[in-house]
Amino acid sequence: MSRLIVVSNRVAVPQAGRAKAAGGLAVAINSALRERGGVWFGWSGHVSETPSLTPEVTTSNNIDYCVTDLSPDDLQEYYHGFANRVLWPLMHYRVDLAEFSRADLSGYMRVNEEFAEHVSRFLKPDDVVWIHDYHLMPLAKFLRERGHRNKIGFFLHIPFPSLEIIQALPHHLEVSAALTQYDLVGVQTENDRENLARYFALLGGREIDGDHLFEFPDRQVRIGAFPVGIETEVFARCARRISRSSFVKEVRESMSGRSLVIGVDRLDYSKGIPERMDAFERFLAANEDWHNRVTYLQITPKSRSEVQEYADMEHQINAKTGQVNGDYGEAIWTPIRYINRSYSRTALAGLYRMADVGLVTPLRDGMNLVAKEYVAAQDPADPGVLILSQFAGAAFELGDGALLVNPHEAEAVAAALKRALEMPLDERRRRHAGMMKIVEENDIHRWAARFLSALSAGDASRQPASLAKKAGSRGGSDASSGGGVSRHISFPAA
Incomplete structure (x- = not known):
C-alpha cells in the first residue's frame, strides 16, 4: 500500500x-x-x-x-x-x-x-x-x-x-x-x-x-x-456514560424540570447565533404558556476576538441575551443561558443527551458536525428533536429526520421550536432512528x-x-488493510 x-x-x-x-x-x-x-x-x-x-x-x-x-x-x-x-x-x-x-x-x-x-x-x-x-x-x-x-x-x-x-x-x-x-x-x-x-x-x-x-x-x-x-459509536457510548455523571446530574437539577434547548457554536458570523436568539425571542413572545418551562443554553467559545467583526458580534449577542432575559426572565427563571467557554467533547455529549431540542441553524456551513453529534448522543427510547438549517451541509443527509428551517426567517424557527418541544414520542423516535442510521453508516x-x-x-x-x-x-469502498512502510524521514541540510 x-x-x-x-x-x-x-x-x-x-x-x-x-x-x-x-x-x-x-x-x-x-x-x-x-x-x-x-x-x-x-x-x-x-x-x-x-x-x-x-x-x-x-x-x-x-x-x-x-x-x-x-x-x-x-x-x-x-x-x-x-x-x-x-x-x-x-x-x-x-x-x-x-x-x-x-x-x-x-x-x-x-x-x-x-x-x-x-x-x-x-x-x-x-x-x-x-x-x-x-x-x-x-x-x-x-x-x-x-x-x-x-x-x-x-x-x-x-x-x-x-x-x-x-x-x-x-x-x-x-x-x-x-x-x-x-x-x-x-x-x-x-x-x-x-x-x-x-x-x-x-x-x-x-x-x-x-x-x-x-x-x-x-x-x-x-x-x-x-x-x-463523526466517530459515531464512540460519541454515543460517551454520551451514555457521561449521562450518569455528577456534572450532568447538577445541570439537570438546575433546570428544575424545564425543557432544554441547546446550541453549541464557535463565535462566528456564519453560525447565525444572533438570528437564533431573535427566533427564541419570537417563540417566547408567541407562546406565553412556555414561559418558565424552557431554557435555551447557548455555548459559544470566543473566536478571533482581535478581529473587529467578531468583537462587534460578541457585543451584539451579549446585548440580545440581556434584553431577552430582562424582558421575559423571572426571579426563578433565566430564559437564555449564554456561556463563553469551551467544554470537553465528553461534557458536550452529556448536555446533548439531556437536551430536548438541538438548535443548529448556521447561515451557511460546510457540514456542521454538531448536528451529527446531537443525533448520536440521544437516548433512542426518548430522543430529542434536531432543528437544522437548510444551509448546513448536514441537511443533505439528515433533512428527512430533522426539522429544516431557513435561519433568516425568525418566525419559522420559532414555530419549529414549538413543534419540536411538543412533538409526540413516536414521531421523535421515528425521526431519530432514520438520522441515527445515516450517522452510523457514514x-x-x-x-x-x-x-x-x-x-x-x-x-x-x-x-x-x-x-x-x-x-x-449510501455506500462506497472501504480502504483495504495493510502494513506500514519505512518510517524514516530525512531533510537535506539547511
Whole structure:
C-alpha cells in the first residue's frame, strides 16, 4: 500500500502527558496514517522570527508528524489575512466582509509554496498526497511545478460557493483555479460539487464521462461529494456514560424540570447565533404558556476576538441575551443561558443527551458536525428533536429526520421550536432512528476510507452519487488493510 502524505494547516502532534486528539479530522487522519504509514505535515501553531528550514519531526505509531513555524508576516498575511479575512467570508457567501489586499494574497501564495518545498524534500514517487481545506488550495500547483506526478487529492471542509460568488474572489485564477492540479477534489455536498463543476466548466474543463470527471490540457480531475462524519459509536457510548455523571446530574437539577434547548457554536458570523436568539425571542413572545418551562443554553467559545467583526458580534449577542432575559426572565427563571467557554467533547455529549431540542441553524456551513453529534448522543427510547438549517451541509443527509428551517426567517424557527418541544414520542423516535442510521453508516472512518479509495483508484465514481440525499443509497469502498512502510524521514541540510 502506498505511503500516505497528509498536509493541513495545523497538525495534531501527540504530546507526552496530554490526551490524544478528541475527534473529528484528527481521528480519521491518524487512523489512515497508522494503517498505511506516512507523514502528516503542516503548521506547528507557533510563530518564529526566523522559522527553521528543517521542520520538526515527531514519530509515533507509524506516523511522522512534521511541523514548521510561521513568521509574523506569514501569520498576518497567509492565515489572518487571505485565508480568514478573504476566503472564509467569501466561501460562506459573505462577500461584504471580505477584505482583500495584494500583500495578503502574496503571503498566502508564499506560504503554500514554502509548504510545497518542505513536502518535496520527503515526497517519494509512489506516495499518495491528501491536502486539506481552504488554507492550501494552491499547494498541488506548486508540487506539480516541482515535477511531482503523484496522486494528489484535496478535500474542502467548508462550502464551495456559487459561480457568481467565487468569481468575486480577486485573482481567483491564481487561487481556486489551482484546484485543477489535483486528481480528486472532494467537497461536502452535491450542491458544492455542482458549484465546483460549473466553475471547472468556466475554466475550460470538459466533462468527459457525465460523472464529474473533467479534462484539462494537462490532467483529468474528478469531483466527488464526500460528506464528513463523526466517530459515531464512540460519541454515543460517551454520551451514555457521561449521562450518569455528577456534572450532568447538577445541570439537570438546575433546570428544575424545564425543557432544554441547546446550541453549541464557535463565535462566528456564519453560525447565525444572533438570528437564533431573535427566533427564541419570537417563540417566547408567541407562546406565553412556555414561559418558565424552557431554557435555551447557548455555548459559544470566543473566536478571533482581535478581529473587529467578531468583537462587534460578541457585543451584539451579549446585548440580545440581556434584553431577552430582562424582558421575559423571572426571579426563578433565566430564559437564555449564554456561556463563553469551551467544554470537553465528553461534557458536550452529556448536555446533548439531556437536551430536548438541538438548535443548529448556521447561515451557511460546510457540514456542521454538531448536528451529527446531537443525533448520536440521544437516548433512542426518548430522543430529542434536531432543528437544522437548510444551509448546513448536514441537511443533505439528515433533512428527512430533522426539522429544516431557513435561519433568516425568525418566525419559522420559532414555530419549529414549538413543534419540536411538543412533538409526540413516536414521531421523535421515528425521526431519530432514520438520522441515527445515516450517522452510523457514514462515520468518520468510512468518510476517510471512501475518499482515499477513490483517490488511490483514480475513480471517485465508486462513491454513490446520492449518498448525501438518501440513506438507502449510501455506500462506497472501504480502504483495504495493510502494513506500514519505512518510517524514516530525512531533510537535506539547511
